[in-house]
Amino acid sequence: MKTYHKIAILIGSALMLGSCADYLVREPQDALDPATFFSSQENAIIAVNGIYNAALEPVKGRTYAIDFDCMTDNMYNYSRNQNTQEFGQGTQGASSTYALNMWSRGYRGISRANTLLAWLDNCYELTQPTNNIKDRLRCEALFLRAYFYAELIDLFGDVPMYLDQVDLADSKPRTPKAQVIKQILGDLDEAAKYLPVTYPAEDTGRATKGAALALKGKIELYNGMYSQAAKTLKQVIELKDENGALRYDLYPLYREMFLPEYEDNCEVIFDIQYMKNAYSQGLTHQMYTFTYEWNSYCPTVSLAESYYTKNGYPVTWDEATQLYKSDDPEFNPTYPYNNRDPRLDQSIIMPGTDNGRGTIFKPNSANHTGMKIRKWNDYTESEKNNSEHNIILIRFADVLLMRAEALVESGSFDEAEVRALIDRVRQRPSVMMPKVEDAEGTGLDAAALREIIRHERRVEFAFEGTRLSDIHRWKIGPEVMTDAYGYTVSKAALAVPEYIPYKVDTRSFNPDRDYLWPIPQNEINTNPYINAADQNPGY
Numbered sequence: 001m002k003t004y005h006k007i008a009i010l011i012g013s014a015l016m017l018g019s020c021a022d023y024l025v026r027e028p029q030d031a032l033d034p035a036t037f038f039s040s041q042e043n044a045i046i047a048v049n050g051i052y053n054a055a056l057e058p059v060k061g062r063t064y065a066i067d068f069d070c071m072t073d074n075m076y077n078y079s080r081n082q083n084t085q086e087f088g089q090g091t092q093g094a095s096s097t098y099a100l101n102m103w104s105r106g107y108r109g110i111s112r113a114n115t116l117l118a119w120l121d122n123c124y125e126l127t128q129p130t131n132n133i134k135d136r137l138r139c140e141a142l143f144l145r146a147y148f149y150a151e152l153i154d155l156f157g158d159v160p161m162y163l164d165q166v167d168l169a170d171s172k173p174r175t176p177k178a179q180v181i182k183q184i185l186g187d188l189d190e191a192a193k194y195l196p197v198t199y200p201a202e203d204t205g206r207a208t209k210g211a212a213l214a215l216k217g218k219i220e221l222y223n224g225m226y227s228q229a230a231k232t233l234k235q236v237i238e239l240k241d242e243n244g245a246l247r248y249d250l251y252p253l254y255r256e257m258f259l260p261e262y263e264d265n266c267e268v269i270f271d272i273q274y275m276k277n278a279y280s281q282g283l284t285h286q287m288y289t290f291t292y293e294w295n296s297y298c299p300t301v302s303l304a305e306s307y308y309t310k311n312g313y314p315v316t317w318d319e320a321t322q323l324y325k326s327d328d329p330e331f332n333p334t335y336p337y338n339n340r341d342p343r344l345d346q347s348i349i350m351p352g353t354d355n356g357r358g359t360i361f362k363p364n365s366a367n368h369t370g371m372k373i374r375k376w377n378d379y380t381e382s383e384k385n386n387s388e389h390n391i392i393l394i395r396f397a398d399v400l401l402m403r404a405e406a407l408v409e410s411g412s413f414d415e416a417e418v419r420a421l422i423d424r425v426r427q428r429p430s431v432m433m434p435k436v437e438d439a440e441g442t443g444l445d446a447a448a449l450r451e452i453i454r455h456e457r458r459v460e461f462a463f464e465g466t467r468l469s470d471i472h473r474w475k476i477g478p479e480v481m482t483d484a485y486g487y488t489v490s491k492a493a494l495a496v497p498e499y500i501p502y503k504v505d506t507r508s509f510n511p512d513r514d515y516l517w518p519i520p521q522n523e524i525n526t527n528p529y530i531n532a533a534d535q536n537p538g539y
Contacts, residue, residue: 034165038119041129041137047116048137051144052206054109055272056282065391065465066287066297066376067098072467073480074303074458076505078368079296087517088484090508094521094539102155103520106148110162113145118165139191143207143215146184146191150219153177154469155517157536160527173529174519181223188216197241204264204273205390210239210247211270214394221402222473226410233403236269236396248396252429255346258376260389269394276388287387291373297463298369299348301485301501304337307344307459312439315340322500336499342431347375347462351487351497362493368504369486370493375463392464397425401457408449415442418449422456472515481509513538 037043070077071087079085083097092099120138152159161175161183192212199206213236220229239247251257251267263271278284290296305324308314313328315336324336332338337350345353349372355361356379363370378389404421407413419436426433436444440452457470471477484505491498518539524530 034115034119035122038122039126041123041127041133044116044120044123044134044137047112047119048140051109051112051116051141053282054105054112055144055147065393066291066463068465068468069463070297072471073300073482073484073507074462074467076298076300076369076484076486077296078298078504082296085505088481088505088507090481090510090514092514092518094518094524094535096518096520099155099517100520100522102517103152103523106152107162109148110145111166113141113148114162114165116141117145135194136196139194139212140207142187143191143195143212146187146219147215149180149184150215153180154222154472156519157516160530171527171529174534177223181219185216185219188212188219192216197239197247205271207270210236211394213239214269214399217399217402217406218394221406221409222469224409226406227412229406230403230410233399233406236399237403248399250396250400250424250428254343254428254430255374257395258389258392259378263390267396268390268392269396269399271390271392271394273390274388276386279385284385285387285391286385287376287389288378288381289384289387292377292381293384295367295372297373298367298486298504299371299373299462300369300504301487302480303458303462304344304348304350304371306455307341308433308439308455310339310341310433312434317501324499334496341433341459343459343462345374346430347459348372349374351492351499363487363489364493365489367489369484370489371487373463397428397460398466400424401453401460405450405453408446408453411446413446413449415444415449418453419444422452425456425460475511475515477509477514478511481507481514483507510538 038047066075067077067082067084069075070082070084076088077084083101086092086096087098117138120134120141124132124134149159149161158174158177159180160172161180162170162172163183191207192209195207195209195212197209199208213232217229217232217236220226220232236248241247248269249266251262251265253262256262257265257267274285275283305315305317309326309328309331311328311330313326313331315324315326315328315331317323318325321333323333325331325333330339337344337353344350349355349361351361351363351370353361355372356374356377361372363372376389378387381387400421404418407418407421419442423435423437425431426435433439436452440448444452454470454474458467461467471480483503484507485501486504488498488500488502491500513536516536519530519535524532524535
């Protein structure tokens with residue numbers, strides 16, 4: 001989807017950003033009369049593309065999925081200007097830029113969806129196109145509105161719920177989260193009825209039946225509806241295309257999955273699509289700039305340590321010897337990062353390994369934790385602010401592990417099935433980590449399986465933005481959001497790297513406050529139904 005659809009999104013953006021579609025972010029109504037614009041199916045398509053455009057990053061060029069990891073134990077971002085540090089440090093508040101950006105982004109998309117839904121019928125009053133896709137367009141809007149609401153309730157809890165087109169004077173109080181969930185699950189059921197399983201090439205990237213079901217299962221899982229989630233996610237696993245073949249599968253090569261030339265592969269269920277040379281329109285991002293050129297995004301020691309040995313053994317730091325240790329008989333403490341889970345090398349550039357451009361990486365003072373990110377890095381890039389690879393939001397491995405988790409948390413599960421779901425992810429051809437039976441054994445209870453799934457999610461989805469929600473829904477903040485560490489650069493740069501941890505960031509987590517983000521002060525100032533007393537606890 002590098003040409004037609006993205007060009008259409010640009011057109012949709014130009015039409016929608018300054019129009020009445022953005023009431024909820026209180027932008028002026030000065031550009032477009034809906035009664036005039038919504039007069040044809042062609043214009044309805046442009047309007048739907050404008051909703052997709054709202055799913056782009058809240059700050060031009062940034063990729064919020066990886067920003068979310070900077071707010072967790074996976075990463076450290078040394079730049080305060082990028083507004084993620086305070087969430088990792090536990091100093092966020094109602095004036096935090098990132099909270100406002102995500103709030104505004106969500107309601108911008110919701111507003112555009114509501115405008116399309118309110119005026120869609122008008123597009124078919126004068127003409128009936130041969131290829132009538134009215135139901136599909138309506139369900140794309142329902143899917144996207146559900147996506148935005150799901151993100152908002154995950155971050156903020158209760159939020160105002162708007163289901164109709166509104167004007168500048170309209171405001172609402174916070175709607176109970178359970179009520180929002182009921183609405184968006186119903187919308188996703190409706191979307192799944194009419195959205196296609198696949199699209200022709202020119203429409204790649206649009207919401208599909210699989211995306212609607214996967215998002216529904218994710219919402220159910222994240223909100224404790226475990227039995228329902230397990231059933232919904234099974235539908236995604238068993239979904240077939242028009243030829244009777246299973247629609248989704250694991251892409252065999254983990255590293256390739258995050259490179260532009262292999263995007264839209266069999267594992268991708270829903271993503272944000274990008275292209276080169278469109279930075280001013282927000283359709284080109286800065287992943288290469290931040291991960292390779294500037295090294296703003298820095299993996300932590302905690303994340304690197306979490307990857308098991310290739311034989312499936314954990315590795316821990318021995319404070320007494322100042323060396324790593326493991327029960328793996330093949331483990332060598334002099335080279336502690338050799339022979340680890342292949343996803344480590346495919347996700348993080350460790351000291352003494354190939355930097356991706358034919359030389360050995362020796363960290364310097366610009367590498368704040370002594371490590372760099374390999375995942376998402378396209379080593380053919382050389383221009384700042386011109387990255388084009390799509391940012392994956394939901395992929396098949398997530399569906400497999402979410403179903404495994406839903407089964408375990410439901411209290412009624414077949415251990416062999418749960419192990420098989422985990423094994424599918426572990427046994428990707430380019431990974432081939434030991435099966436659960438061979439590494440952790442059999443006869444595992446719910447607590448043991450839970451820990452296996454949580455570990456697998458962390459190493460499988462590093463730098464993909466899932467860790468923040470996982471920490472919040474598992475209520476493990478105080479346990480994992482401790483001070484962030486990197487490796488002492490001078491030691492890591494030696495011919496045989498030495499791994500000596502040092503603190504790079506002081507972290508704090510208040511369990512009475514930090515599982516939710518603050519309602520932005522701007523919303524409190526402008527919405528008469530939300531006052532300081534309605535703020536989330538602790539802010």
